Amino acid sequence: MSDLRELYQEVILDHNKRPRNFQKLEGANRTAEGYNPLCGDQLMVYLRMEDDMIKDISFQGSGCAISKASASIMTATLKGKTKAEAEVLFETFHKMVTADLGVTFDQLEVGKLAAFSGVREFPVRVKCATLPWHTLHAALEGKREAVSTE
Amino acid sequence: MRTINELAAQETLRGRPAGFDVERVRQDFPILRQQVHGKPLVYLDSAATSQKPQVVIDAVTRYYQAENSNVHRGIHLLSERATELFEDARAKVARFLNASDAREIIFVRGATEGINLVAQSYGKMSLKAGDEIIISAMEHHSNIVPWQILCQETGAALRVIPINDDGELLMDEFKKLLNARTRLVSVVHVSNALGTINPVKQIIEMAHSHGVPVVIDGAQAAPHLSVDVRALDCDFYVLSGHKLFAPTGIGIVFGKAHLLEAMPPYQGGGDMILSVTFERTLYNVVPFKFEAGTPHIAGAIGLGAAIDYLTEVGLDKIAAYERGLLAHATDALAAIPGLRIIGTAKEKAGILSFVLDGVHPHDIGTILDQDGIAIRTGHHCAQPVLQRFGVPATARASLAFYNTREEIDALARAIHKVTTLFG
Incomplete structure (x- = not known):
């Protein structure tokens, strides 16, 4: 159960139950769709960009607790960030969920994203955690094709 | 039953x-x-792939240790032995399914390849624009996509038998779907997602009364039920070895001999020919006509061992x-x-x-x-x-x-x- 508590931290369970920014975004000027064919996860990320600034962000879709909470915390973290800042956070997040077990992370740098540090002990779940971020990346790049984890 | x-x-x-x-x-x-995460393994994923009994593992090991050779071509002792074991496995499958002749058993990679073989060989030969293929609402992608590809190639249309909330086929709807344009019915014997055992005998009777042949996807049925292709009177029956306690990469198509004989080859290559010149190739007889290239010999032998084991239990x-x-x-x-x-x-x-x-x-x-x-x-x-x-x-x-x-x-x-x- 202890490993499971590492994965399913309270923050994650809370965001799974009550996801933030979980709706279609009116006035969105960038969207992207992401799939995880392995488990059937599917989500849409909506962005309202002003110049390089993420003025508003939301998501919709169905997925496991990890992907849903990841999307929820991602949207909460990125509101008001620039595209460049978002890309840096994606890189940090990706490093954190794929890092070796001994590696520690600067709390200031990762903030709320730290809730996902337990994911690295569950390699098959890394894709669940990163799907929202890959989808965000596609939206920022203005890609038309749906993103797949496979 | x-x-x-x-x-x-x-x-x-x-x-x-x-x-x-x-x-x-x-x-x-x-x-x-074995233990998994410090707990005894509880394996409840046999519909994805089944575990293998020691006798199957031993048969595969013995083949590679003492019998490995190519089949149907060597004049030396090992090749003779390998050919005999491979053909013995075919005969075991034929008995297991109660087919009347081992020639009706074609070795393929699995049920998926089996359905693709029937679609690309029998299907392409018999379908034209406006014809219809009937499948059901509970099919695995492997009994949907090969038919969609065939429909795109021929202009035929796919019709789907609906199901009720319990996951049972609506047989009255099936009756309505059968018509003069129906050329083929392909349904799953046991649903991998729901567990439903379909009334395949009745489906086959109904289709045959319209002169329509039937393909049965038996991937999930063979591990749980005894299958008698003659009693069912099905035209084709496909299954995967790895769901039947045998290795991955080996599977079976049963086809009625007269259908197989009329069908064009599925793939071209070695073993499926009698003679080749640049002008003209003569195809081998059934079942070899459908087995281009060196087959999964160890897999077939493993499947034979699994069948022996199941029969013994x-x-x-x-x-x-x-x-x-x-x-x-x-x-x-x-x-x-x-x-x-x-x-x-x-x-x-x-x-x-x-x-x-x-x-x-x-x-x-x-x-x-x-x-x-x-x-x-x-x-x-x-x-x-x-x-x-x-x-x-x-x-x-x-x-x-x-x-x-x-x-x-x-x-x-x-x-x-x-x-x-x-x-």
Whole structure:
């Protein structure tokens, strides 16, 4: 159960139950769709960009607790960030969920994203955690094709 | 079927079926002795792939250690031996399915390749624009996509038999779908996502009364039921070895000899020819016409060994034991608050798809894995049928005759743990 508590931290369970920014975004000027064919996860990320600034962000879709909470915390973290800042956070997040077990992370740098540090002990779940971020990346790049984890 | 029901009734009365000792059977499967995350492995994913008994592992090892050689071509002793073993395996499959002739058994990679073979060879030969193929709403992607490809190539159309909320085919609707344009019916014997056992004999009779041949996808049926292709009178029957306690990469197409003889080859290459010049090639006879290239010899031998093993354990005993196990599992899961079983047909094989209120199946899978319990989560390569039930994914526990009631109880306890964690 202890490993499971590492994965399913309270923050994650809370965001799974009550996801933030979980709706279609009116006035969105960038969207992207992401799939995880392995488990059937599917989500849409909506962005309202002003110049390089993420003025508003939301998501919709169905997925496991990890992907849903990841999307929820991602949207909460990125509101008001620039595209460049978002890309840096994606890189940090990706490093954190794929890092070796001994590696520690600067709390200031990762903030709320730290809730996902337990994911690295569950390699098959890394894709669940990163799907929202890959989808965000596609939206920022203005890609038309749906993103797949496979 | 009656025999199985009677045996099941007997089983329920006594608690155990006569002459079936699950603990002894478990000794035959070395993989089951291991621990996963510090807990004894509870393998409930046999519908994805079954575990292999020692006799199958030994047959494959012995082949590579002492018998390895190419088949149908060498004049030396090893090649003769390998050919004999390979053809013996074909004869075992023929007896297992009660085919009248070993020539009716074609070795392929698995059920998927089997359906593709029928679609590309028989289908392409017999279909034209405006014709119709009937499948069902509970098909695996492997019994949907090959027909969609064929439809695109020929201009034929796909028709789908709907199902009710229990996951049973609506036979009246099937009757309505059969018409003068119908050229082929292809349905699953046992649904991998729901566990439903379809009334294939009736389906075949109805199709035949319209002069329409029938393909049966038996990938999930063969491990649970005894299959008699002559009693069914099916035109084609496909199955996968790896779901039948044999290696991956080997499978079977049964086809009626007169159909196979009329069909063009599926792939070209060595072994499927009699003679080749740049002007003209003469194809080999059935079944070799459909087996281009060096086959999976060890896989076929392993499949033969698995069939010997199943025959020795007794297919009727296996079916009776599994029926009792399924009843126990159904009761255990149905008693969990917030759990909904997807697929509640009256005739079911050992497959339990379920969803849990407020918990995604993927999370259930991870939590169960920590207790050493292996289940499948996701869409089970059958997205249309899950859409029919309004769920994107399910958790699926699938049974084999090496599973025990204690393992089912461990599954139920672990699901309670999920409910607590997410509560």
